[in-house]
Amino acid sequence: MIRVRFAMAPVGNLSIxxxxxxxxNDLVARRGNGRMLLRLDDLDTERSRPAQVDQMxxxxxxxxxxWHCSFRQSERMAVYQAAIDRLIGDRLLYPCFESEQELRAxxxxxxxxxxxxxxxxxxxxLTAKQRQDAEAGGKRPHWRLKLSGRTLQWNDxxxxARQAVLSAVSDPVLVRSDGSPTPILASVVDDLDFATTDVIRGDDSPGNTAIQIELFEILGGARIPRFGLLGPLHEAAGAMAGRSAGSVLVRGLRHDGVEPCGVAAGLTGITAADGDPLTLNQLAQRLSLADFAACRFDAATMLRINxxxxxxxxxxxxxxxxxxxxxxxFWLxxxxxxxxxKEARGWWDVVNGSIVPPEIEGARDLLLTARSLLPREPWDNTVWANWVAALEPITGLTGDALAAPLRLTLTAEDSGPDLADLLPLIGHSRAAARLAIAAG
Known part of the structure; x- marks a missing residue:
């Protein structure tokens, strides 16, 4: 069975x-009739915010x-400690006492x-005496994995085809000086325990993947998952109006009133033949992992679908x-x-609030005439057509030449909903007041 996982660090809101x-990961699981696990990477106690988990x-x-199930890494410290003890016992980890300043130097x-x-x-x-002296002086070691130095090859x-030479990679720190595991160790232990078959992630170096493969071999033998590197997310040219795709938050899109299928369409660029959005099950069958990696976040597609x-x-x-x-x-x-x-709020102000229409140069006579010919209420969706029909022979204007200044005056916008539907909601008193203000 396909088993994937999404690793989520609760340090902020979920980005696009x-x-x-x-x-x-969800699409890979759906396509293979598999399962997705949600992993909460909360080992960084200084940055992790438990309240953020529910929002994400x-x-x-x-x-x-x-997801099929979820777990917090902070609840698995005993499991990580067992792996640490095994690695130290097998002399695969060695203690280091350099400070971060010394390493930087x-x-x-x-x-x-x-x-x-x-x-x-x-x-x-390091000699036994040197270690004893360091610990007597209050220092606590962090522990590094001694890499084999070989060349590792795998198929992403x-x-x-990918490869990395481990002799060109720093021995990774697997245990911090406080005894806690680093993310690379915790991640491998989790993937082994939960039988992850495919690790699909955003961006990583070949050296880091090679380190994980070697650690999988040490701790799990032949149980090594397949890796799929999506690479960084880029936006379609000009689609974000200067904003980085990484700065867009799902919560913000949700609060703005983007529908979920619009977000999926923006991320995949794929819609049905008639332009309708696809369900996630349909996307899973239509989109290969390589195709998905090549997609750019297209806000224009997202908004069009929305x-x-x-x-x-x-x-x-x-x-x-x-x-x-x-x-x-109003909604209709x-x-x-x-x-x-969220744009509905602006249109509610148009029909139910006070807006200040702009002054339109050269339109004063038209607007005063239009105000004088406003039909009496009650109004229905025929009032716009009747009003325009009455104005055309008097003003000599037709089409956009007549409709455009009236729309701008009544809504303060040069485009929008059909005025046949909007004008009855605006009502006689608001329409008359706005025509008078715009006429100056």
Whole structure:
């Protein structure tokens, strides 16, 4: 059975980049009739915020992503300690006493001599007396894995043939000086315990993957998952208007009124032949992992799909997200003109609030005439056509030449919902007042 996992660090809100990795794992699980596990990487106690977990889970479920089970790494310390004890007992880890400042100075020293800044393994020559003296002085060691130095080769699910020379990689720190495991050790132990078959992640170096493969071999023998590297998330040219795709938060899109299928369409760029969004099950069958890795986040596609979806939603589906007194008639009038649901607030102000229309140069006579010919109430959706029909022979204007200044005056926008639906909601008194203000 395919088993994948999404690793989530509860240190902030879920970004669109994180959602992309979660979605890729979800699609792999769906396509292979497998299972996805949610791993909460909360070992960094200084940065982890437990309250963030529920919000991130809500964001994932809102996107339609679910998981078979979840766990917190902070609850598995005994399991990690057993792995640490085994590695130390097998003499595969060695203690190191350099401070971060000393290590930084070493790296800088090597760089100045055009040498690779990998760790020099100085602590391998540490004597028992030197270790005893360091510990007596209050120092506590961190522990590094002594790598084999061999060349490792593997086949990445997305990038194809890959290799790394472990002699060109620093021996990784697997245990911090406080005795806690580092993420690389905890991750390998978790993947072994939960029988992960495929590790799909965003960005990583070949050296880091090679370290993990060697650690899998040490701790699990032949149980090594396949790796798939998606690479960094890029946005489609010009789509984000200068914003980095990584800065976009799922929570922000959700609050703005983007529908989940719009986010999926923006991440995959794939829709049905008729332009409708696809379900996650449909995407899983249509999209290979390599195809998904090549996708760029396209906000334009996301908003286009979202407009299409919002335009079909019934009032009951959005009533609790609209302004408190918004009516079904209002929703039916504006729903086809919204890229995101939060734009409905602006149109509610147009029909139910006070807006200041701009002064339109050269339109004073037209606006005063239009005000004088406003039909009496009650109004229905024929009032716009009747009003325009009355104005055309008097003003000599037709089409956009007549409609454009009236729309701008009544809504303070040069485009938007059909005025046949909007004008009855605005009402006679607001329309007359706005025509008078715009006329100056």
């Amino acid at each position: 980049g994180g959602a992309r990795i979660a979605l890729a 889970m809500r964001d994932l479920r809102w996107l339609g992503i679910d 070493k790296r800088e020293f090597r760089r100045k001599r055009n040498q690779s800044p990998i760790y020099d393994r100085a602590m391998l020559s 699910l997305i990038l194809g 407009r299409r979806v919002l335009g079909r939603l019934d009032f009951t589906a959005v009533a609790d997200r609209l302004p408190a007194d918004a009516t079904e008639a 009038a504006v729903r086809g003109s919204l890229d995101v649901l």
